[in-house]
Amino acid sequence: MTSQLWWYLARSSGIVAWALVAASVVWGLFLSTKILGTRPRPAWLLDLHRYLGGLALTFTGIHLVSLVLDSYVHFGLVQLLVPLTSSYRPGAVAWGIVGFYLLLAVELTSLARKRLSKRVWRAAHLLSFPLFAFSTVHGLLAGADGTSRPLFAAMAGSSALVAVLTVASVDAHRTRDPKRVPAVARSTAATVRPVPSPQPQRQR
Numbered sequence: 358m359t360s361q362l363w364w365y366l367a368r369s370s371g372i373v374a375w376a377l378v379a380a381s382v383v384w385g386l387f388l389s390t391k392i393l394g395t396r397p398r399p400a401w402l403l404d405l406h407r408y409l410g411g412l413a414l415t416f417t418g419i420h421l422v423s424l425v426l427d428s429y430v431h432f433g434l435v436q437l438l439v440p441l442t443s444s445y446r447p448g449a450v451a452w453g454i455v456g457f458y459l460l461l462a463v464e465l466t467s468l469a470r471k472r473l474s475k476r477v478w479r480a481a482h483l484l485s486f487p488l489f490a491f492s493t494v495h496g497l498l499a500g501a502d503g504t505s506r507p508l509f510a511a512m513a514g515s516s517a518l519v520a521v522l523t524v525a526s527v528d529a530h531r532t533r534d535p536k537r538v539p540a541v542a543r544s545t546a547a548t549v550r551p552v553p554s555p556q557p558q559r560q561r
C-alpha cells in the first residue's frame with residue numbers, strides 16, 4: 358500500500374505541477390495582452406502570477422521526492438537530474454528533467470529580478486514557453502495518465518489557449534510601441550542612401 362501511495366503522490370503532484378505551470382503562463386499572457394485592463398493594475402494580479410510559479414516549483418519538488426520514495430522504479434539523484442539515465446521511459450523523463458531546469462531558471466531569475474537588468478530578466482522569463490512545452494510533452498509521455506481523456510483534453514486545450522494568447526500578446530506589443538519598426542524595414546532604411554540635394558549654382 359505504501360509503495361502505491363508514493364506512486365499516486367508522484368502522479369498527482371506531477372499533474373498539479375503541470376496545471377500550475379499552465380495557469381502561470383496563461384495568467385502572464387493575460388497580463389501582457391492587457392485583456393485584464395490597462396495600467397494601473399491591482400498588485401494582486403501580478404502577485405497571483407508569481408504565486409502560481411512558486412507553487413509549481415513546490416509541487417515539482419513533491420513530484421521528485423515521491424519518485425525517490427516509490428520503490429517500484431529506482432530514482433536516485435543521478436536519474437532525477439541527468440537526462441536519459443533512468444531505466445523507466447528515459448526519453449519521456451528527459452523532457453521533465455529539462456522542464457525542471459527551465460522552471461528553476463525562471464523562478465530564480467524572478468526572485469533576483471531587482472538585481473538583474475531588464476533585458477536579462479526578460480530573456481530568462483521567455484524560457485516559460487519552452488518550460489510549458491517540455492512539461493506538457495513530459496506529462497503526456499511519462500505518466501500512466503497521459504492517455505486519459507480528461508488530462509489529454511486539458512493539455513491540448515491549454516496549449517491552444519497559450520498559442521492564441523501568445524499571438525495576441527505579440528500583437529499588443531507591436532501596436533503599443535509604434536517606434537518599433539520591423540527589422541526588415543530598419544535594414545532597408547539603413548541601406549538606402551539619402552539622395553543629395555542639388556547644390557545651388559554660384560552666381561558670378
Ligand code: HEM
Nearest residue numbers: 368371372374375437453454457492496499500501502503
Ligand atoms: C527532474 C525532473 C522530473 C522527473 C525526473 C520526472 C519524472 C517523472 C516520472 C518518472 C513520471 C511517471 C510517474 C508514473 O506514472 O509513475 C512522471 C510523470 C509526470 N510528470 Fe514528471 N518528472 C520531472 C519533472 C516534471 C515537471 C517539471 C512537471 C510539470 C511541471 C512534471 C509533470 C508530470 C506529469 C503531469 C506527469 C504525469 C502523471 C501521470 O500521468 O501519471 N514532471 N514524471
